[in-house]
Amino acid sequence: MxxxxxxxxxxxxxxxxxxxxxxxxxxxxxxxxxxxxxxxxxxxxxxxxxxxxxxxxxxxxxxxxxxxxxxxxxxxxxxxxxxxxxxxxxxxxxxxxxxxxxxxxxxxxxxxxxxxxxxxxxxxxxxxxxxxxxxxxxxxxxxxxxxxxxxxxxxxxxxxxxxxxxxxxxxxxxxxxxxxxxxxxxxxxxxxxxxxxxxxxxxxxxxxxxxxxxxxxxxxxxxxxxxxxxxxxxxxxxxxxxxxxxxxxxRFAPYQEVLVRLDGDQPDGDRLDLGGFSGEREHDGRWRFRVGRDEPVHRLLAAAGDGWQIRELSVVESNLESVVKELYRERRDG
Amino acid sequence: MRRALRGYRAYVRAAVAIRLQYRITIFASAAVTLLWILLVTRVWSAAYQGRDTVAGLSRESTVVYLTLASLQAIVINSPLMWIMAARVRSGEVVFDISRPLGYPGQMLALQAGTSVTQIAVTLLVVPLAGLIGGLSGPAGLAAGLLYPVALLLGWMLNGLLSLLIGLTAFWTVENTGIAVLYRFVAAFLAGASVPLVFFPAPLRAVADALPFRYIVYQPAAIYIGQVNGPAARDGFVVAAGWIVLLSGLTALVWRQAYRRTVVHGG
CATH class of the missing domain: 3.40.50.300 (P-loop containing nucleotide triphosphate hydrolases)
Structure with a gap:
């Protein structure tokens, strides 16, 4: 009751x-x-x-x-x-x-x-x-x-x-x-x-x-x-x-974030398409990709052959903090 | 009922304990009162210019009146109004309102605790006040018995009036101006520095029509025998009437204040 x-x-x-x-x-x-x-x-x-x-x-x-x-x-x-x-x-x-x-x-x-x-x-x-x-x-x-x-x-x-x-x-x-x-x-x-x-x-x-x-x-x-x-x-x-x-x-973060650092020459611009995923450049030079929870991360790895070498890759699980941060930001911007 | 009494008693005790933390303030205000007694009794004695009686009041009686009145007027200087405003301003009023006791009752209990401390200190300085100003025994047995009753009625009136002034903080947040005005008007119309018999007729009529006179004038005048018999009895009835009226008004104002409470910050 x-x-x-x-x-x-x-x-x-x-x-x-x-x-x-x-x-x-x-x-x-x-x-x-x-x-x-x-x-x-x-x-x-x-x-x-x-x-x-x-x-x-x-x-x-x-x-x-x-x-x-x-x-x-x-x-x-x-x-x-x-x-x-x-x-x-x-x-x-x-x-x-x-x-x-x-x-x-x-x-x-x-x-x-x-x-x-x-x-x-x-x-x-x-x-x-x-x-x-x-x-x-x-x-x-x-x-x-x-x-x-x-x-x-x-x-x-x-x-x-x-x-x-x-x-x-x-x-x-x-x-x-x-x-x-x-x-x-x-x-x-x-x-x-x-x-x-x-x-x-x-x-x-x-x-x-x-x-x-x-x-x-x-x-x-x-x-x-x-x-x-x-x-x-x-x-x-x-x-x-x-x-x-x-x-x-x-509900609010049905994805995980994948951070990728590339070897050698870096692509120009702030965006990078890799294996069908779109990434954004981070301050530290890494690239941030959002990968749906049921999407295979290995497609990112497979795409590495297309001219870019992946030196380092880490998967960041969404947690309460990242979700809430995102939600607050959306509300403020919207 | 018994439950509530236990709570209010605790408030009185806490208020006493809090006041006792600030002994220097207590003694400083006692010193101010003694200084005031010195000044006011000297000025009034001089004003008699050798005459024995003015407006039916002898020089000796006037000095006793002024000494008593100055001591009694201490209760008007209660910090209750500031405390209420400060707690509304800081938002701490949230705790007062969330207690299982009525807000006006809590505030009156705080006022009572403050007064207990003030009265204790006042009793300590009574001999000094007598030396500096002038004191004598009450005008008679009846005067001696009625004096504490008149004091109690006066205390209740002042408590209710202070509470009403304090409640304005729910509308204005800052009520220093109103509180200063109240103290000034209340002390003057109560006869704290000028016995009411010396007031010019129109001002006297105003003072008689308002409740302030029962805070200071009535008890002191009873003590020196200026007011006695039927006049004293009528005074008690009117004072009691004011208490009933102001209690009702307080309850009404509090209901409005509660409905418009805004808790400031966070």
Missing amino acids: ALITVRQLTKEYVRTKAVQGRFGTLRTLFTREKERTLAVDHIDFSIDEGEVVGYLGPNGAGKSTTIKLLTGVLWPTSGTVEVAGPGGPVVPWRDRQNLARRIGVVFGQRSQLWWDLPLIESFTLVAALYDVPAPRYTSNLARLRKLLELDPFLHTPVRQLSLGQRMRGDLAAALLYDPPLLYLDEPTVGLDVLAKETVRGFVDESNRSGRTTVLLTTHDLADVERLCRRILLIDHGRVLYDGAVDGLVA
């Missing part, structure tokens, strides 16, 4: 248009001209209990807005969201306080921890806000301290923590009250390789042992490869793809 059901969800931001030119700032104060941006445009999806879903899209695609709508922080322009629960389905913005106890939220770009207080104070405060009984708080904190290695900075004021430490603190705060649903908005942004691995390991563990359902936005596709079986790809507020990670690669 679906835990989250999103139907035709739409959010339009309206803001006063700034007037350019002479006395622009002053005229802006009195202008009535509005600028409308559709951040989320009639999207539909649903997420089952126990899933870890990667919510991807270029900057400004509408990811954060969606998360804020799902958590009930923002009020949508139209459409609806239902989160299943023991007391029946809940619409986030209508029953925000009730839903709040069942969701954990981490926004990588900001922190819910109290900047001026030692980290542990934020935890006791969160426990009180979410009414966590003392024994459960003690056992949860012990588990989180171990998993996220919080002990070295548990009594340090949050403002003195490194980004990685702060993020671990934020994750702990978000899971202190055992929410069955976790929204992570760029939880690994700005973290080093080791800190990223700690965060990923922790999310994986929470999903496996705690059955926590996770919706994750990120620009680091290693997060997705490590954690998610399913991807929701959005851009300009619309869902471009909803399905398995492998499916995305197969």
Whole structure:
């Protein structure tokens, strides 16, 4: 059964248009001209209990807005969201306080921890806000301290923590009250390789042992490869793809790339036809060919006899990163 | 209910802890208040020019009033309005809204925590304030008993008004101007530096018609015996009425603010 059901969800931001030119700032104060941006445009999806879903899209695609709508922080322009629960389905913005106890939220770009207080104070405060009984708080904190290695900075004021430490603190705060649903908005942004691995390991563990359902936005596709079986790809507020990670690669990159370096004299120009494949010159002098997954690469090799000698050849499998890069580029150019 | 109370209490405790991190600010503001008491009591004493009573208020009573009023006016200087605006501006308001507690209640709990710290410091400097300005006991037993009640009503009014001003940040993002204006108008019309009895009639009518007078004037005037009996009782009724009205208005404004929330950045 679906835990989250999103139907035709739409959010339009309206803001006063700034007037350019002479006395622009002053005229802006009195202008009535509005600028409308559709951040989320009639999207539909649903997420089952126990899933870890990667919510991807270029900057400004509408990811954060969606998360804020799902958590009930923002009020949508139209459409609806239902989160299943023991007391029946809940619409986030209508029953925000009730839903709040069942969701954990981490926004990588900001922190819910109290900047001026030692980290542990934020935890006791969160426990009180979410009414966590003392024994459960003690056992949860012990588990989180171990998993996220919080002990070295548990009594340090949050403002003195490194980004990685702060993020671990934020994750702990978000899971202190055992929410069955976790929204992570760029939880690994700005973290080093080791800190990223700690965060990923922790999310994986929470999903496996705690059955926590996770919706994750990120620009680091290693997060997705490590954690998610399913991807929701959005851009300009619309869902471009909803399905398995492998499916995305197969659908949007049904080819592999072959890099070829030629011996001796190089052909003129930036394009080269070889065995019926068209190649483009790379910066390093190699030639890049796209070969369909069912097309035989050996035709390229066989073509080598036609005057060009192949010195070096490598096949690059399309992966999530290359596909997503390609998709973002197409969207931007188109 | 019990659940929510636990949450609000935690907010009050956190606000106290946060304020205590900035002890220098607390003591600096206490020093400013003492300096203000020194200036305002000297100026008003001089204004009496040897007369015993002006507008029904003796020189001694005026000095006690001004000392008390200056101490009470500290609550008007709450950082709540800036905190709210700063969190809207940075987008951290996203966390306040996603808590399982009401936003206005959370903000009032923050205000309460701040006030607890301010009151503790104020109590510490009361003897000094008495030396610099002038203090005496309350005008009588009734005055002594009614004074804390009047203070509590005044605190609630100021909390609600600050909250309403803070909520403007959801429309304007930056509300420093509005907040500065509020502090100035509130402190003046509350009678923080001039007892309301000295106001010219039209200004007095304005001050009487607005809720600010219950924040500073009413409690201090009760203490010195300037307001007593039926006048004090009527004052309580009107103050309570304002509290009900402003609570309703706050709920209404918050509902609008929530519907138009924009979380800035990322």
